[in-house]
Amino acid sequence: MSPDDPLLSILACPLDKGPLTLPPGQEVLYNPRLQLRYPIVDGIPQLLPSSGSRVSPEEHERYVGSSDG
Template sequence: MGETERHFGIDPKLLEMLACPLTKGPLRWRAERSELVSRSARLAYPVRDGIPIMLPSEARRLTDDEEN
């Protein structure tokens, strides 16, 4: 694992290629919770051991506070 991956938890090049499976929109990395956030879908996809789990059934619904 490179220095960038250790610092961010996910490879930035991978993040550029990923999109929300429901909206096809961009994802934002949230390091403190190890998740990828789709604001348009109002979902947060978990990243476990550096692997994004891009299944809507595994995603967490964003709270009203998190959406702003």
């Protein structure tokens, strides 16, 4: 999946239904509001609520900072 993939514009977090971001160079979709990441396995986003994992404050800053540019 790439940042310009049209699928990214319709994917939503299964918990808050908000948009997800794709941090550059990562195989995850990220919800900055809940600080949860969802893995992308073999090109398929794993968007079950149980698939989300909380990130550390440092990782959050890295994900948010990488999408600001």
